[in-house]
């Protein structure tokens with residue numbers, strides 16, 4: 045067992061897991077934007093979930109107070125994270141579990157693979173989990189000859205379709221039901237060839253497919269939505285009940301959890317269990333909330349392992365402005381309201397964390413240089429901040445990270461020159477007079493060079509007026 | 521009341537008619553407008569593009585220029601948002617606590633036009649006359665950073681002759697976002713296309729807002745479509761009267777052709 049020293053920030057290592065894309069956001073977004081089917085699927089899905097979530101949030105009279113309370117708990121948690129994690133370790137150990145500390149994705153994958161091997165299994169069933177997606181656990185297990193089976197319906201669709209998840213909560217949001225039917229026909233053994241694309245029929249087919257796995261697999265891997273430091277209890281919330289089967293049927297349960305998921309006390313759950321379902325799926329309550337504390341002889345898994353994952357989180361914690369990104373409870377509300385996400389979809393972000401939270405969390409976990417285009421993948425419209433149930437000020441973190449991003453030299457020179465000019469009113473007025481941009485730019489700006497031509501490809505640049513306001517004022 | 525006009529660099533250079541209208545409106549309401557000529561730019565573009573060090577000198581200038589005035593008004597939600605939410609942050613980041621405190625002080629006396637009219641002057645009927653079918657785009661920074669709420673709508677509803685039509689999905693961003701429109705031009709264009717579709721479904725002659733930048737973006741798109749819908753700053757509508765109607769010069773897009781069947785821009789429908 046190794047121990048991560050929380051005072052030593054290190055970013056998530058490259059070459060493992062899914063936090064880095066192959067290309068910058070604008071290029072990936074361009075491809076997504078040209079896919080009309082994708083845009084229809086996304087527009088429909090996000091609008092539906094927005095409406096549903098908005099309606100159930102309106103039912104809660106103390107929503108603002110709940111958000112403020114959640115923020116306060118999270119701020120307190122981050123301020124004493126090392127202490128709370130040690131308290132959690134003690135409580136889990138006392139309850140019969142084993143705690144492992146993983147500094148990064150490589151270490152976490154090794155720990156889980158070794159545990160599965162030690163249990164003598166060559167197959168694991170998985171509860172939907174962002175942490176294991178983040179570290180690329182499925183790939184690591186497969187490389188070790190262990191078959192991972194996703195049991196969440198949407199995650200299964202992604203796995204069978206040889207696809208990548210594109211949403212935190214609804215990984216297959218980019219697919220419509222006709223496409224899902226085709227994936228099932230192609231990749232699900234024994235599926236009825238006459239199956240319809242009704243959601244109920246598709247869910248029933250998945251259930252039949254998974255049943256055998258549930259009953260015959262001895263090891264399960266899960267994530268965790270919350271861990272209570274005080275009692276050592278872990279919690280998973282879900283809609284389908286498949287997670288609960290994974291959590292209760294196997295002999296060995298391995299939970300991989302980001303270190304930020306801890307909350308101090310059992311009472312604190314009351315806040316988050318109210319906020320999460322309404323903000324995320326637009327439900328009043330999660331259909332399934334499973335909690336477990338260590339092991340109970342004769343009931344449920346008889347071996348429980350908790351892997352505490354750092355993978356860049358200490359580095360995030362070390363940044364006073366950016367650290368609030370660790371407050372995230374992965375509800376995905378910010379994705380559903382984001383106008384950029386709605387049009388580009390999740391794959392454009394290159395990381396398992398898409399949308400506004402992905403645009404701030406991914407670059408922080410990897411180091412900004414490795415995800416330099418993501419902090420710019422936002423208009424700073426602020427819809428994410430308004431939607432976030434734990435009040436993460438995502439626009440401010442975006443601006444903060446832009447200040448750390450590597451800048452193109454030409455842009456930096458132009459920005460410095462502009463600031464200098466604007467700090468000298470005489471120069472500024474002269475520049476205004478000289479700025480007959482329309483002449484430089486051609487009619488309506490169509491002659492501008494890149495990157496400014498990006499603007500005029502679809503918009504006309506207004507012609508500068510005959511006189512500036514300054515001139516008008518001087519002449520009146 | 522003596523009001524210092526914070527013109528904003530964009531209005532000064534590209535959309536002076538919005539600033540001129542602000543002056544005319546405030547003077548018509550009986551206030552004295554002063555224009556501190558040493559002002560240039562609030563530094564928002566620098567901060568939002570990731571150049572807080574360059575922005576610092578502009579924040580210093582802005583605070584120095586506007587500190588002497590009791591009230592500062594700007595026809596831009598976005599620039600007032602920058603003054604209110606970014607200036608002190610930029611100063612603190614540079615370790616200049618004294619500047620941060622002064623910036624907060626100036627920010628507390630700086631208002632976006634509709635806030636100033638409704639909250640400070642307590643007027644919603646400014647005596648304007650503008651006989652056009654108008655739709656209002658709330659702009660993200662006015663809506664979420666400043667929370668101007670329905671103030672602009674209350675002002676517009678009191679304008680005589682004005683037919684106010686609701687913009688579908690009004691709260692969705694138009695896709696401008698400063699340098700976003702350049703760095704992520706394709707995504708910006710997709711967002712703009714949806715905004716324009718919504719504007720066109722209203723069958724309005726005029727799309728208005730409290731931010732010249734968003735209007736320039738939307739207007740640029742509408743012009744390319746030759747849609748015949750003009751973008752006009754809220755200040756221009758509020759400044760327009762029967763005696764001095766906002767004429768053809770109100771269009772923020774001088775090159776925009778009008779719909780062939782549309783009446784002349786200054787006339788009644």
Ligand code: SF4
Pocket residue numbers: 212371372373374375376377378379401431432433434435436
């Ligand atoms: S940042 Fe906020 S809104 Fe977005 S997923 Fe996390 S908790 Fe939800």
